[in-house]
Amino acid sequence: MRCKVCDAGARLIIKEKCTYTKNTVCGCAPGDFCRQSGLDCEMCSRSTVCLPGSRVKIPGTEFLDNVCEVCPDGTFSATNMSHTCQPWTKCEEEGMTELKAGTATSDAVCGQRGLSPAVIALIIVLALVPAAAGAVYFLCWREKRKCGLASAQDTGDELNGEARTRKKGTDTTLPVQETTINSGISTLPGI
Structure with missing residues (x-):
C-alpha cells in the first residue's frame, strides 16, 4: 500500500x-x-492565543484548544500566553504615589511621593499671608495718619502737648481781683 x-x-x-x-x-x-x-x-x-489582559486557564493539548480567562480586576498580564495574572503594585504600601492606574494589560505606575498641588498652594498662601500682613503693618507704622492708626505712645504725646499748651496760658481763665488788707481808711475819694 x-x-x-x-x-x-x-x-x-x-x-x-x-x-x-x-x-x-x-x-x-x-x-x-x-x-x-x-x-x-x-x-x-x-490554537487560540491568550492575549495580554488574559491568562491561560487550561493549556491546550494535541486534541484540545487553549482556554483563556480574562484577568480579574486588580490584576494584569502584559504578554501573550501568560499563565498568571499579576496583582497591581500598591503604590501607597510602597511609600509612593500612584501616577497611573493599573489596567488589564499593565501594572500601576508609581512615583516618588511628593506634595500634591493643593498642599503646595496651601504652603504658598500660608507663606504669603504673614508677609503681606507684615508689609501692611510696616507701611501703616511709617504713615500712621494714612492708616488711621496711632500708637498709644503717640496718643499720649498729643495729650501731653495739649496739657503743655494749657500751662502756657492759652486757655481762657477768669480774672482775679486783687485786694488789700482793710485798715479802716478809705482810699476812695469822698468816702
Whole structure:
C-alpha cells in the first residue's frame, strides 16, 4: 500500500514516518491542535492565543484548544500566553504615589511621593499671608495718619502737648481781683 501523505494545506505534519509495516501518522505542529481525537489526525487548527489582559486557564493539548480567562480586576498580564495574572503594585504600601492606574494589560505606575498641588498652594498662601500682613503693618507704622492708626505712645504725646499748651496760658481763665488788707481808711475819694 502507498504511504499516507500529510496534507500541509490542512496544517498537518508527519508525526511518525511510514515504515514497511506501518503507515505514516500525521499530527499537528506546535501551536496547533487536531480537531478530532484519534490516532491519526486529518485536520489541524491554530490554537487560540491568550492575549495580554488574559491568562491561560487550561493549556491546550494535541486534541484540545487553549482556554483563556480574562484577568480579574486588580490584576494584569502584559504578554501573550501568560499563565498568571499579576496583582497591581500598591503604590501607597510602597511609600509612593500612584501616577497611573493599573489596567488589564499593565501594572500601576508609581512615583516618588511628593506634595500634591493643593498642599503646595496651601504652603504658598500660608507663606504669603504673614508677609503681606507684615508689609501692611510696616507701611501703616511709617504713615500712621494714612492708616488711621496711632500708637498709644503717640496718643499720649498729643495729650501731653495739649496739657503743655494749657500751662502756657492759652486757655481762657477768669480774672482775679486783687485786694488789700482793710485798715479802716478809705482810699476812695469822698468816702
